Amino acid sequence: MARAKRALGSLKAGHTGTLDPFATGLLPVVFGEATKFSRFLLDAPKAYEATLRLGERTPTGDTESAVAERRDVRVDDAAIDAVLASFLGVQDQIPPMHSAVRVEGRRLYDYARAGEEVARPARSIDVVELVRLGRAGDDLTIRVGCSKGTYVRTLGADIGEALGCGAHLVGLRRTGVGGFSIADAATIEALEAAGMEGARARLLPVEALVAGLDRLDASDAQAWRFRNGQVLEGAPGASPEVAVYEPGGRFVGVGARQPDGRIAPLRLIATAPSQVP
Numbered sequence: 495m496a497r498a499k500r501a502l503g504s505l506k507a508g509h510t511g512t513l514d515p516f517a518t519g520l521l522p523v524v525f526g527e528a529t530k531f532s533r534f535l536l537d538a539p540k541a542y543e544a545t546l547r548l549g550e551r552t553p554t555g556d557t558e559s560a561v562a563e564r565r566d567v568r569v570d571d572a573a574i575d576a577v578l579a580s581f582l583g584v585q586d587q588i589p590p591m592h593s594a595v596r597v598e599g600r601r602l603y604d605y606a607r608a609g610e611e612v613a614r615p616a617r618s619i620d621v622v623e624l625v626r627l628g629r630a631g632d633d634l635t636i637r638v639g640c641s642k643g644t645y646v647r648t649l650g651a652d653i654g655e656a657l658g659c660g661a662h663l664v665g666l667r668r669t670g671v672g673g674f675s676i677a678d679a680a681t682i683e684a685l686e687a688a689g690m691e692g693a694r695a696r697l698l699p700v701e702a703l704v705a706g707l708d709r710l711d712a713s714d715a716q717a718w719r720f721r722n723g724q725v726l727e728g729a730p731g732a733s734p735e736v737a738v739y740e741p742g743g744r745f746v747g748v749g750a751r752q753p754d755g756r757i758a759p760l761r762l763i764a765t766a767p768s769q770v771p
Contacts, residue, residue, distance in 0.1 A: 498523050501685040501693045510535035510671065512594075514647065516557050519668030520676040524703070530761045531703040531748065538672030538706075539622070541639050545665035546650045548632040552662040554592040555647035567632050567659045574634065577656045578624040581649065586616035590648050619644040633664065673705060700763065701745040704737040710749070710757060711739050717746050720759055728755035735760065 499507045504525040510532050513521060519542070524532045549567040553559045589595040591606040597614060605612050623639030638646055647663045654661025669676045685693040708731030716726050717740035726749065729736045736757050738746045747762035 495523070497682050498685065499525075501682065501688075501690065502697070503690045503694075508532050511540075511642075513668060514556065514558075514666060516663075517666040517668065519666075520671055520674065520679055521668070522671055522674055525697065527763050528700045528703060530763075531700060534703045534706070535672050535674070537642050539620075539639065539641055539670075540644070540668060541623075541637070541670030542646050543627065543665075543667045543669055544636055544638055544646050544650055544663055546634045546636065546654060546661040547664045548634055548654060548657065548661050549659045550632075550662055551651065551654065551660035554662075555590055555645075555651045556663040556666070558592065561662075563660060565659045569657050569659065571626065571629070573657065574626055574629075577653060578626060578636065580656065581624055581653060582621050584618060584620045587619045587645065587648055587652075588616050589614050590645055617643055621649070634661070635665075637669075639670075673702075699745070701737065701739075704735075704745075704748055706733075707735055707737040707748065708733040709739065710736050711741075712746065714741055717741075720746055720749065720757075721762060723759055725749075725752065725759075726757045729757055 495507060495509060502525060506529055507523060507525045508529045510522045510524060513519065522535050548569070549565050550561045551563040551565075552561055589602060591611055591614075592603050595602050595614065597605070597612050602612070602614065620641040621638070621644065622641075623637060625637040627635040627637055629635070638649065640646070640649075646666055650661055650663045667676075680696050685696065688696070708729055710726065710729035712720060712726065717738070720726055720738055726738070729751070734751050736749045736751060738749055738757065740746050745763060748760050749757035750760045752758055
């Protein structure tokens with residue numbers, strides 16, 4: 495994060511979700527006013543490519559701990575495809591002990607480091623895609639599309655158990671977050687090499703974060719009222735939050751849809767004070 499801030503000459507920055515220590519891939523970073531809207535990517539669905547080593551189980555479900563159990567691997571591609579299909583859809587997942595989830599005020603990894611295991615409430619997740627990409631020996635690579643809060647290493651371990659041989663992740667690469675793809679991303683080294691002006695040219699506008707929301711194109715008078723804390727008449731659509739734009743297409747902020755259909759200001763782009771239109 496510090497290197498990205500230096501590359502862009504920004505004082506205010508934030509990320510939109512962490513990666514496991516051994517994972518690689520896409521991590522959208524927000525700067526300036528965009529930090530107000532980062533939660534829209536925190537809540538967005540994610541896409542991954544994961545490599546499972548079949549026949550080996552580890553306590554953490556990945557390479558951060560030693561192999562605790564080995565079993566024979568006797569599964570073919572048809573069995574793998576059938577098991578992957580069985581994990582599609584909405585389901586409950588128990589967070590791993592080696593995670594940042596809080597239970598009674600403490601992170602689960604703190605309990606794990608102390609050698610304690612505690613009950614963890616299951617969380618609802620949605621797995622929308624599970625595709626076998628390839629297999630090299632006992633290493634199985636899959637593509638995963640899932641909701642926020644999904645632990646892919648737990649999913650991998652559960653897949654291994656369903657196959658009867660156990661598994662843990664030996665590779666994890668995030669390839670998508672919401673509408674953002676790793677194919678369009680820049681490495682930190684590329685940003686540094688481009689210089690500040692070149693790095694800033696790679697920045698997307700703030701409204702890219704809210705592209706999935708319903709849109710209200712406000713008049714000058716409506717935009718002024720919205721900026722000054724007043725509610726607006728309803729916008730088309732049914733999403734609980736609405737992106738508001740003023741004439742000319744400039745993004746103003748996000749409003750919350752009220753029970754009566756009106757739009758109340760929620761998060762605004764900072765602007766200089768203006769007179770009543």
